[in-house]
Amino acid sequence: MAAAQAGRGSRSARVYGPSLTAVCLAPMTVLLGVLFYLPVGAFLARSFLVDGFSTDVYADLASRPIFLLIFLRTFRTGIIVTLVALVLAYPLAYAMARARPIVAGVATAIVLLPLWTSVLVRSYAWTVLLDDRGVINDILVGSGLLHAPLRILYTETAVWIGMVHILLPLMVLPIYSALRAIPTDLPQAASGLGASPRAVLRHVVLPLSLPGVFAGVVIVFISALGFFVTPAILGGPKTLMISTLITQQATSLLDWPVASAIALVLLVITMAIVMAVGRSLSIERLLSI
Amino acid sequence: MAGTQRIARTLRGPRLSSWLVAVPVLIFLILPTLIIVPISFTPVDHLQFPPQSLSLRWYEELFQQAGWLDAALFSLKIALIVAPVATIVGGLGALAVVRGALPHASLVTGLLAAPLIVPAIIYAIAVLLFLGPLHLTGTLPGFVLAHAAIAVPYPYIVVSAALYRYDADLDLAAMSCGASRLRTLWHVTLPNIAASVFTGLLLAFLTSFDDATISFFISSVSEESLPRKMFDNIEFAISPVLAAVATLLTLVTLCGVGLAIGVQVVSSRRRRVRITEEVEMA
Amino acid sequence: MPDGQVLMSDPGAGGRPTGASFLSAEGAAAGARPGVQTAGREALEQLGHQRGSQIRIEGLVKHFGDVRAVAGVSLGLEAGEFLALLGPSGSGKTTILMCLAGFERATGGRIFIDDEDVTTTPPDKRDIGMVFQRYALFPHMSVLDNVAFPLRMRRRPRAEREALARAALELVRLPGVAERRPHQLSGGQQQRVALARAIVFRPRLLLMDEPLGALDKKLRESLQLEIKQLQRQLGTTVLYVTHDQHEALTMADRIAVMHEGAVQQVGPPQQLYEEPANTFVADFLGETSFVDGVVADLGASAACRVATAGGRRFAATLAGPDVVRAGDPVRVAIRPERVVLRPSSADHDGLAGRVIEAVYDGASTLHLIESAEGQIIRARLPAGVPPVPLGDRVDLVWEPSSARAYRRER
Numbered sequence: 001m002a003a004a005q006a007g008r009g010s011r012s013a014r015v016y017g018p019s020l021t022a023v024c025l026a027p028m029t030v031l032l033g034v035l036f037y038l039p040v041g042a043f044l045a046r047s048f049l050v051d052g053f054s055t056d057v058y059a060d061l062a063s064r065p066i067f068l069l070i071f072l073r074t075f076r077t078g079i080i081v082t083l084v085a086l087v088l089a090y091p092l093a094y095a096m097a098r099a100r101p102i103v104a105g106v107a108t109a110i111v112l113l114p115l116w117t118s119v120l121v122r123s124y125a126w127t128v129l130l131d132d133r134g135v136i137n138d139i140l141v142g143s144g145l146l147h148a149p150l151r152i153l154y155t156e157t158a159v160w161i162g163m164v165h166i167l168l169p170l171m172v173l174p175i176y177s178a179l180r181a182i183p184t185d186l187p188q189a190a191s192g193l194g195a196s197p198r199a200v201l202r203h204v205v206l207p208l209s210l211p212g213v214f215a216g217v218v219i220v221f222i223s224a225l226g227f228f229v230t231p232a233i234l235g236g237p238k239t240l241m242i243s244t245l246i247t248q249q250a251t252s253l254l255d256w257p258v259a260s261a262i263a264l265v266l267l268v269i270t271m272a273i274v275m276a277v278g279r280s281l282s283i284e285r286l287l288s289i
Numbered sequence: 290m291a292g293t294q295r296i297a298r299t300l301r302g303p304r305l306s307s308w309l310v311a312v313p314v315l316i317f318l319i320l321p322t323l324i325i326v327p328i329s330f331t332p333v334d335h336l337q338f339p340p341q342s343l344s345l346r347w348y349e350e351l352f353q354q355a356g357w358l359d360a361a362l363f364s365l366k367i368a369l370i371v372a373p374v375a376t377i378v379g380g381l382g383a384l385a386v387v388r389g390a391l392p393h394a395s396l397v398t399g400l401l402a403a404p405l406i407v408p409a410i411i412y413a414i415a416v417l418l419f420l421g422p423l424h425l426t427g428t429l430p431g432f433v434l435a436h437a438a439i440a441v442p443y444p445y446i447v448v449s450a451a452l453y454r455y456d457a458d459l460d461l462a463a464m465s466c467g468a469s470r471l472r473t474l475w476h477v478t479l480p481n482i483a484a485s486v487f488t489g490l491l492l493a494f495l496t497s498f499d500d501a502t503i504s505f506f507i508s509s510v511s512e513e514s515l516p517r518k519m520f521d522n523i524e525f526a527i528s529p530v531l532a533a534v535a536t537l538l539t540l541v542t543l544c545g546v547g548l549a550i551g552v553q554v555v556s557s558r559r560r561r562v563r564i565t566e567e568v569e570m571a
Numbered sequence: 572m573p574d575g576q577v578l579m580s581d582p583g584a585g586g587r588p589t590g591a592s593f594l595s596a597e598g599a600a601a602g603a604r605p606g607v608q609t610a611g612r613e614a615l616e617q618l619g620h621q622r623g624s625q626i627r628i629e630g631l632v633k634h635f636g637d638v639r640a641v642a643g644v645s646l647g648l649e650a651g652e653f654l655a656l657l658g659p660s661g662s663g664k665t666t667i668l669m670c671l672a673g674f675e676r677a678t679g680g681r682i683f684i685d686d687e688d689v690t691t692t693p694p695d696k697r698d699i700g701m702v703f704q705r706y707a708l709f710p711h712m713s714v715l716d717n718v719a720f721p722l723r724m725r726r727r728p729r730a731e732r733e734a735l736a737r738a739a740l741e742l743v744r745l746p747g748v749a750e751r752r753p754h755q756l757s758g759g760q761q762q763r764v765a766l767a768r769a770i771v772f773r774p775r776l777l778l779m780d781e782p783l784g785a786l787d788k789k790l791r792e793s794l795q796l797e798i799k800q801l802q803r804q805l806g807t808t809v810l811y812v813t814h815d816q817h818e819a820l821t822m823a824d825r826i827a828v829m830h831e832g833a834v835q836q837v838g839p840p841q842q843l844y845e846e847p848a849n850t851f852v853a854d855f856l857g858e859t860s861f862v863d864g865v866v867a868d869l870g871a872s873a874a875c876r877v878a879t880a881g882g883r884r885f886a887a888t889l890a891g892p893d894v895v896r897a898g899d900p901v902r903v904a905i906r907p908e909r910v911v912l913r914p915s916s917a918d919h920d921g922l923a924g925r926v927i928e929a930v931y932d933g934a935s936t937l938h939l940i941e942s943a944e945g946q947i948i949r950a951r952l953p954a955g956v957p958p959v960p961l962g963d964r965v966d967l968v969w970e971p972s973s974a975r976a977y978r979r980e981r
Binding site: 013014015016018020021022024025027028029031032035036037038039040042043044046088089091092094095096098107109110111112113114116117118119120121122123124125126127128129131133134135138165168169222225226227228229232233242243246247250251256259263266267270271274 | 306307308309310311314315317318319321322324325328335336338377378379381382384385386388389390391400401403404406407408409410411412413414415416417418419434435437438441445457460461464470495498499501502505506516519520523524531532535538539542543545546550
Binding site for chain 1: 694
């Protein structure tokens with residue numbers, strides 16, 4: 001046994017040798033290779049492998065304004081949702097970072113709970129709230145504030161509200177984590193040097209929290225681009241987004257090349273954003289672990 | 290834990306104004322889920338808030354109507370298979386990347402975490418196209434295969450983070466005590482990252498159990514997952530039974546989150562090592 | 572019982588020069604309380620007697636990529652010897668320890684334990700105990716389980732494991748903490764537990780990697796004594812890595828001074844302190860003042876006279892491995908406690924200067940004297956001698972044997 005082990009073993013006890021690393025990495029590589037990369041690659045290839053290589057589909061897409069419109073609408077939604085989420089999340093994260101541990105803990109639980117709750121449950125909750133005869137309208141009409149119910153559900157506004165709600169925790173957590181990482185002596189030092197609380201916020205806290213803000217913005221934005229469940233449930237026929245468009249093309253119209261082409265464009269844009277930002281952020285930070 | 294540094298007490302003034310926004314946001318976050326709970330107890334057959342009286346009518350319907358139980362059981366079976374598999378595979382992957390001195394480690398991590406970045410809709414349709422010809426849509430194995438890929442990055446990320454934080458000296462100490470690599474892993478490493486492994490397991494479970502997008506595409510009429518059934522009901526039948534389903538699911542999540550947090554708290558309390566210069570107490 | 576007696580009262584067993592002889596008196600005094608002594612002896616009986624191993628390192632080389640951490644080191648440790656590896660960060664001392672432990676694979680060279688070649692043996696098969704700077708106690712196990720762990724790995728039955736673990740805890744004077752968790756103990760206690768864990772299986776060699784670095788001064792000093800006592804009782808061979816020269820001087824039988832991957836000098840503490848082999852060792856161990864000059868003339872054996880650039884002349888002794896001829900440039904090392912201060916006089920042709928600083932530290936006063944040429948010489952006067960006022964002019968005098976002249980590059 002000792003002899004068998006004597007030759008084996010890596011240069012260092014801290015590091016796994018090549019064969020051990022390969023053995024540990026193999027299952028995940030195979031699983032993802034076969035069950036993820038293969039299907040996705042095959043699907044995306046359909047956009048340019050129709051009877052041989054051709055980019056006709058893309059030319060076709062580019063020529064029909066409706067697709068461009070939907071892309072722009074999805075982008076607009078993404079930007080609006082991201083900005084609103086940012087405006088709501090920063091004060092919350094800031095308050096949490098400064099709170100007593102118990103308060104911060106409760107707030108964290110309130111933020112985590114929706115995050116781990118099914119997207120479906122949360123989207124459903126919004127249908128209940130925003131429906132013509134839903135909770136909000138019930139209150140508004142019932143109390144006499146409005147004569148007729150507000151038409152929110154199945155409009156773009158409903159999608160925005162729903163998506164902000166669902167993606168908000170993903171914006172709060174990275175910012176919170178970045179704020180907590182600021183050493184306590186920095187604001188103290190600034191304050192001692194004569195900075196007002198507002199100035200400390202502006203010149204010390206804000207800049208140092210930017211990595212978290214950045215991470216949150218990126219996660220929320222790319223999630224918003226590819227969102228399916230919420231737009232499907234809260235949106236209507238007039239609020240088609242990229243994801244529901246792909247679905248329509250794939251399942252109703254069975255136009256696989258077009259669906260694949262749209263998907264590929266979405267993916268390229270997502271990857272471009274991630275890679276552009278990925279230089280300054282690690283994956284771990286991006287996913288706010 | 291030394292990392293929990295708060296920037297409290299050094300700034301006065303903006304404190305009040307940030308809570309002014311923060312509290313409504315917190316309410317905004319939790320409100321929808323809280324609305325559902327009372328609605329699930331309504332005695333009438335349409336959505337009513339607040340309910341006039343309380344009744345368990347819809348919970349009874351939930352458990353009596355075979356459709357819902359079947360769907361729930363189906364989702365449960367899938368998740369119970371996917372979770373441990375994803376955790377083991379993802380955990381091993383984490384070991385390899387954190388300890389394997391791979392070149393371009395962040396690139397590898399990016400590739401392994403791709404399912405988290407690639408929009409769900411793309412993967413859902415891709416897997417539909419993949420499983421279709423294999424006649425695996427609407428089957429348990431089909432769902433397991435589809436969910437495995439999206440579940441595996443979570444344990445991978447969580448266990449990687451734990452391994453990075455892990456004090457490598459512990460493993461060296463174990464080896465100096467005569468433990469082989471495998472025994473070190475079993476007796477020393479794993480117990481100390483157990484909380485994170487458990488969190489990864491939980492995340493993998495929830496990812497599979499709650500998955501709506503993929504379920505939407507690969508469910509069949511006979512075999513549909515719970516999210517798919519909910520999806521249909523939301524689209525076509527606004528009935529309070531959905532509120533009951535949602536309430537129960539939220540309860541499950543609550544237990545899950547509580548469990549995960551509890552495990553983390555207990556384990557970090559155990560691991561608090563005081564490496565400070567202190568007066569001898571012996 | 573007789574064996575225990577011999578071990579505790581005969582520190583010079585084997586004829587090794589002991590630089591720490593005063594420790595045996597302290598040790599005897601500390602163990603004089605009957606209860607403690609009996610308990611310690613019983614524990615020792617239980618753990619069993621085993622003479623430490625003889626270690627041989629031949630031509631050890633270790634590269635990390637392009638960096639050469641260890642450049643051909645050869646060292647030997649006698650059975651039961653306490654050798655300190657002393658050096659600044661980056662000197663290679665920790666790397667040597669890691670290679671001995673098996674945590675790093677040597678790039679070249681061989682390691683022998685009792686004539687058995689263990690160069691490629693995995694760390695878990697080397698039967699070596701190790702104590703880490705930050706204790707590395709398993710947080711998820713009780714203290715007792717921590718200490719019993721090596722025995723568990725060796726598949727000893729539970730009852731035996733626990734008995735031996737408790738005996739080890741007794742030896743490190745921690746009998747009551749078996750059921751606690753590591754985080755409930757203070758730093759010093761944790762390190763003692765780590766020590767117990769490292770010796771419970773009577774290893775052939777005990778490696779210690781700056782184990783007291785995380786503790787405060789008083790704690791460090793008392794633990795130094797305890798570790799030394801324990802080592803004597805057990806007879807284990809110890810390799811102790813440290814950057815603290817005081818620690819090395821007080822604890823080691825021999826010291827190996829390391830610099831940039833090579834051993835500068837090996838020998839008993841007194842030899843290294845009184846007769847450093849080069850300027851690095853002279854500087855690293857204890858305080859030293861350096862004066863640069865040129866050899867004016869050579870005398871009998873190693874005696875010489877050195878002339879400084881400013882024309883001062885004084886007697887010195889040639890030291891170091893290089894051959895020195897008249898006219899060669901040298902660097903002279905002088906210990907502050909060997910410098911004698913005399914009132915300034917006209918016919919003194921040695922170094923002289925003005926006192927620019929006097930630092931009182933209780934046991935002595937350190938004087939800094941600036942010579943006309945701008946050199947700073949340190950002189951330490953013991954507490955009984957009145958300190959010299961600042962600004963006074965003094966002549967510096969010393970025994971020729973106290974001034975060691977090493978050849979230097981131009």
